[in-house]
Amino acid sequence: MKSKSDYIYGLRPVLEAIASGKTIDRLIMKKGLKGSLYFQLMQELNNHSIPYQFVPAEKLKSITQKNHQGIIAWLSEIEYHDISTLLPSIYESGRDPFLLALNNISDVRNFGAIARNAECFGVDCIIIPEKGAARINAEAVKTSAGALNKIPLARVKSIVKTLEFLKNSGLRIMSASEKGDNKIRSADLSGPSVLVMGSEDRGVSPEILKITDIHLSIPTTGSIESLNVSVAAGILLYEIAGSREQGAGNDKL
Numbered sequence: 380m381k382s383k384s385d386y387i388y389g390l391r392p393v394l395e396a397i398a399s400g401k402t403i404d405r406l407i408m409k410k411g412l413k414g415s416l417y418f419q420l421m422q423e424l425n426n427h428s429i430p431y432q433f434v435p436a437e438k439l440k441s442i443t444q445k446n447h448q449g450i451i452a453w454l455s456e457i458e459y460h461d462i463s464t465l466l467p468s469i470y471e472s473g474r475d476p477f478l479l480a481l482n483n484i485s486d487v488r489n490f491g492a493i494a495r496n497a498e499c500f501g502v503d504c505i506i507i508p509e510k511g512a513a514r515i516n517a518e519a520v521k522t523s524a525g526a527l528n529k530i531p532l533a534r535v536k537s538i539v540k541t542l543e544f545l546k547n548s549g550l551r552i553m554s555a556s557e558k559g560d561n562k563i564r565s566a567d568l569s570g571p572s573v574l575v576m577g578s579e580d581r582g583v584s585p586e587i588l589k590i591t592d593i594h595l596s597i598p599t600t601g602s603i604e605s606l607n608v609s610v611a612a613g614i615l616l617y618e619i620a621g622s623r624e625q626g627a628g629n630d631k632l
């Protein structure tokens with residue numbers, strides 16, 4: 380359970396928090412709420428892409444006995460970025476964008492470790508979905524060794540639509556799994572790109588595989604066929620960063 384300092388409650392306090400620019404990680408509300416403030420809150424949640432969930436009154440009561448008015452919201456540990464605004468700034472800086480999208484990564488420690496790898500190897504932004512992603516809490520920040528305070532994060536409604544936008548913006552979509560038909564060492568990994576990593580149990584979703592330009596795999600020699608997702612991410616990001624560096628060197632010749 381989160382500490383009291385992590386959440387706020389009540390319709391007006393939550394609306395005031397959103398209006399003041401505070402980032403809401405998630406919100407739960409009692410079913411059946413009505414009134415002008417409630418409809419105003421719903422509009423703000425949709426405008427700011429804040430994930431919310433309807434829950435029974437007992438759930439709210441188990442978190443706080445105070446007058447929550449049917450609303451409890453958790454403040455985010457970090458600030459989120461708009462990928463449509465961030466992407467042009469990367470191009471304008473003279474760099475090829477290097478993005479990482481996480482599909483069904485819900486384990487906090489894996490997420491933190493992946494973020495640490497991403498920061499080490501020069502990823503410009505990590506993209507996560509509103510729903511189904513690991514919560515960006517104190518444990519995630521700690522596991523990332525502070526990387527989540529340094530690398531931009533974008534939280535989007537639809538990973539698939541965001542990847543389609545990125546593909547139309549000139550980025551190559553690269554996904555990874557043990558079933559990939561392109562070995563990491565022999566693939567061309569240079570240029571503007573976004574790497575998609577899926578969870579260990581579900582992998583990259585079929586919808587994403589349909590729009591993937593290159594499906595990567597990491598060759599192994601042991602009897603265990605799959606790697607921990609954070610380890611796999613580290614290997615792939617290292618190889619991509621090396622390929623990008625080599626490609627940048629060739630451009631200067």
